[in-house]
Amino acid sequence: MNGRVFVIGLGLIGGSLALCIKERHPQSYIVGYDVSEHNVKLGKMLGVINEDVDSIEAGAVHADLIILSTPVKETERIIKLLSELPLKKGVIITDVGSTKGQIVQKAQVLINKGVTFIGGHPMAGSHKSGVSAAKQLLFENAFYLLTPEPNTKEEEIQCLINWLEGTNAKFLVISPKEHDLLTGVISHMPHIVATSLVHQADQTSKTNELVTRLAAGGFRDITRIASSSPAMWRDILLHNKEVLLKLLNDWQKEMDKVISFIKKENASELFNYFQHAKNVRDELPQNQKGAIPAFYDLYVDVPDYPGVISEITGYLAKETISITNIRIIETREEINGILVISFQTDEDRLRAQECIARYSNYGTTIEK
Structure with missing residues (x-):
């Protein structure tokens, strides 16, 4: 395939997608935009993009594919901006956010104008950030979820997959609602729990200084995901509000169950509780990328x-x-x-x- 690809947001994900497209489609021309001038300069210097532009408008109007690799709140703003531009006929717009319901809903302004928008979420990442961390192998064997509207043509979905085939990811097409439930369970909730554990340890450390010293080992490992971007997770939780409120209520019931077992000193129920979790956890795929970057x-x-x-x-x-x-x-x-x-x-x-x-x-x- 050839054509102009416009990547908005030259971070780890946007930069890695650009590299994948360049590798598989050498005839394509990658244009980049980022609010950080440093990221733009670095992207050009590292060969991630062929050209940079000073505004979204300048890069969008000639693009055959537009990739929104920005925080979800910013993605909403950009979608509205794109809907007001004279975009190229046949252009496909996609995003990489980890919530889909609100994004796809906001994208209806594009769809109403005949522009194809297909929500996307590559379920891969790294503990490093920025375009300097971008790499072509980032998405290999990872799941890449696509959430098109029901009326999206099959050939449009396939066209986007063709553009992204250099990721060597496993593409799954699901609804935005199903996507938000799945990521809520396996990604968003674990981040909330990890963050809450850190808060609890921090509170306890105020009356017992040994907490901080002892937390340097396994506790630090199991709460690593709590080091993620606060701004990003604020927006994700607000975007996936309905799913997470239900999951948090379910979690509260789960903790009430454990509290009950402990209060009653119900040894057999406690054993079964841990045994079942062990069995389920031990059966999880080991050599497969998921929603949370592996360590x-x-x-x-x-x-x-x-x-x-x-x-x-x-x-x-x-x-x-x-x-x-x-x-x-x-x-x-x-x-x-x-x-x-x-x-x-x-x-x-x-x-x-x-x-x-x-x-x-x-x-x-x-x-x-």
């Missing part, structure tokens, strides 16, 4: 002596294995520590495990 962590048992971190990273450098984060958990004071190394992909993590085994006798663990 590819490798745990390395290391002796506590100066230079051990540079020793391990030196082994990885020999094999040109990139890491995204590194830290030490001191679980056995003055004996051993656990070095936690994070990687961008599961493949890198497995290579690192083999590398460390080849150069040393340090034990490594991958938690399931």
